[in-house]
Amino acid sequence: MPNLEQAIRVLVVDDSPSVRQKVIAVLTSDPLITIVGEAADGAEAVAMVRSLKPDVVTMDIEMPVMGGLEAIEKIMHQSPVPILVVAAQTGVRIAFDAVSKGALDVFEKTNVGADGGAALIRKVKILSRISVEAAQKALGLRAIKATASVEPPLEEGAGVKIVAIASSTGGPQAINFILSRLPATFPAPIVISQHVIEGFSQGMADWLDAGTALTVTMATKGVQPEPGTVYLSPSEASMKISRQGVILLVPTEAAQVYHPSCDLLLTSVAEAYRDEALGLILSGMGDDGVLGMQALKAAGGFTLAQDEQSSVVYGMNGLAVSRGLIDKVLPLDEIPAELLRRAAGGELCP
Numbered sequence: 001m002p003n004l005e006q007a008i009r010v011l012v013v014d015d016s017p018s019v020r021q022k023v024i025a026v027l028t029s030d031p032l033i034t035i036v037g038e039a040a041d042g043a044e045a046v047a048m049v050r051s052l053k054p055d056v057v058t059m060d061i062e063m064p065v066m067g068g069l070e071a072i073e074k075i076m077h078q079s080p081v082p083i084l085v086v087a088a089q090t091g092v093r094i095a096f097d098a099v100s101k102g103a104l105d106v107f108e109k110t111n112v113g114a115d116g117g118a119a120l121i122r123k124v125k126i127l128s129r130i131s132v133e134a135a136q137k138a139l140g141l142r143a144i145k146a147t148a149s150v151e152p153p154l155e156e157g158a159g160v161k162i163v164a165i166a167s168s169t170g171g172p173q174a175i176n177f178i179l180s181r182l183p184a185t186f187p188a189p190i191v192i193s194q195h196v197i198e199g200f201s202q203g204m205a206d207w208l209d210a211g212t213a214l215t216v217t218m219a220t221k222g223v224q225p226e227p228g229t230v231y232l233s234p235s236e237a238s239m240k241i242s243r244q245g246v247i248l249l250v251p252t253e254a255a256q257v258y259h260p261s262c263d264l265l266l267t268s269v270a271e272a273y274r275d276e277a278l279g280l281i282l283s284g285m286g287d288d289g290v291l292g293m294q295a296l297k298a299a300g301g302f303t304l305a306q307d308e309q310s311s312v313v314y315g316m317n318g319l320a321v322s323r324g325l326i327d328k329v330l331p332l333d334e335i336p337a338e339l340l341r342r343a344a345g346g347e348l349c350p
Contacts, residue, residue, distance in 0.1 A: 007034045008128040011052060013045040013071070014060040014086065019109060023058055023086065026117040027124060040064075042071030050079045055128045057083045059103065061094050069098055076102035080136060082127035086112065095200070096207035099172050104135060104312065108197050119197070126169055126285050126313075135170065135312045159344030160302060161276040162188055162225065162241075164269040166262035166292060168195040168284025170312025172204060174332055175282070179212035179230060181336035181348050186214060188278075188343045189225030191241065193233045193265040195258055195284065201234045208232070213349055223247045233260040240268035258288040262316070266292020275300030278342050280335070281320050283311035290316060293325045302342060303327045306335065 010027055012035060014020045020038050027033045036052045039045040043066040049057060057075070061068035072083055083103040087095040088110070095106045104127055107120055167175060171194050179190075196204055202218055208230065209216035216230040219239045224246050225231055233239035237249040238260040248268075252259055262281075266289060269277045279296040281289050283306055297303050303326045308314040310332035320326055330338055336348055 006032075008032055008124060009034050009036045009052070009055045010124060011035075011037045011039065011045065011048055011054040011057045013039040013042070013057060013063075013068070015040050015063040016060075019060070019086075019112065022112045023120070026112060026120050029117065030121045030125075033121065033124065042066030042068055042074075045071045046074045046078070049075050049081055053079070054081060056124050057081055058086050058107075058124070059083050059098070061085060061087050061098060069094070069101060072098055072101045072103050076136065080132040082130050082132060082135070084123055084127055096172065096204055100176065100207075102136070104130060105169060106197060106200055108199050111197065129285075130169070130313055160188055160273075160278040160342050162269060162273050163190045163278045163280060163339060163343070164266050164292075164296075165190065165192045165194075165280045165282065166266055166284075166289030166316070167192070167282035168258070168262075168286060168288065168313070168316060170283030171195070172207075173283075173312070174306060174310075176208055176211055177332060178336050178339070179208055179214055179216070182212065182214055182339065183347060183349055184213040184215075184228055186340070186343060187227050189227055190214070190230040191219070191225060191233075191239060191247075191265060191269065192230060193239060193260050193262040193289075195260070195262075195288070196235045198235045198259065201232060201236075205232045219247050219249065221247060221249045233265060235259045238264045240264050241272045242268070243272050245272055258286065262289035263292040267295040270295040270299040270301055273299075273301065277301035278304060278339070280304045280306075280339075281317045281326075282306045283313050284316040285313045286316055287319050288316055290320045290323065290325065293320045294323070297325050297327070304335070304338065305329050307331050 037048045041063045059068050085095045085098045085103045085106045219231040240248050305317045305326040
């Protein structure tokens, strides 16, 4: 993991020479980024990662000889390194399959250029600062520990009426794990603001929906959240909950850094549900969601955070913890049981 002042060494993998050149042109416009190699297929990528030891790999998915999914599995097994999937929107579902195999984030190919250049550079810099060992530990969680203690459910009628989740880098993996353990009868709606590149929200929703008994859908204006359903904010707008308890979508502002906004969702949930809300802040770089957790705690809601050891990036959740805004800090594998307990009922999925 390089020092912030050192060059970031990147391997670019794509079967299209023109796409590789676009990625290289964007990345090398930043003086801290150096391209150490190019690969046209997954087999080349695996060999070059082993020999060149880059700090970050940008990885295509659909390639000859060896596809990106197989290459990611081999790289993460043999020579672990942060991987950014650069995929077309038509392959967005597969891109999130790549996340489940060890890739840390996704980026849309058509955004590789002047308009999306700054976002691509920012993602590469973020990934270069991630400990692969910590990420692998977080991604390796597949089941609830048999020895994990589970507290009894709260008294009947005391359960939270909504769960609001904020997350960024490392968040999709954590959300996927949490939702996979919750039953279809989960007695509260779940609303999520996850930072994701524009155009990829629906693909993420489809990916999450395939791995849980809950229903995962994109947030739609005017809908009242229902128990057993997960509502994912689109990246093109930010979700909030009105005081009447319905979903609203706020257009993204030009100067907005985080897409969608975690602070907006959490703050609105605090105003609408007050002490009947639970806010959960997961892995992620930056500080989005911290002000929202502050609002939830001030309103009497219950605030929960993923711990450092199970986080890919202990950033936004770490900041919320350090500011004293969190009622309970838990490892990822204990969060589903805590959500069930706070929602007053139900059993974990096997």
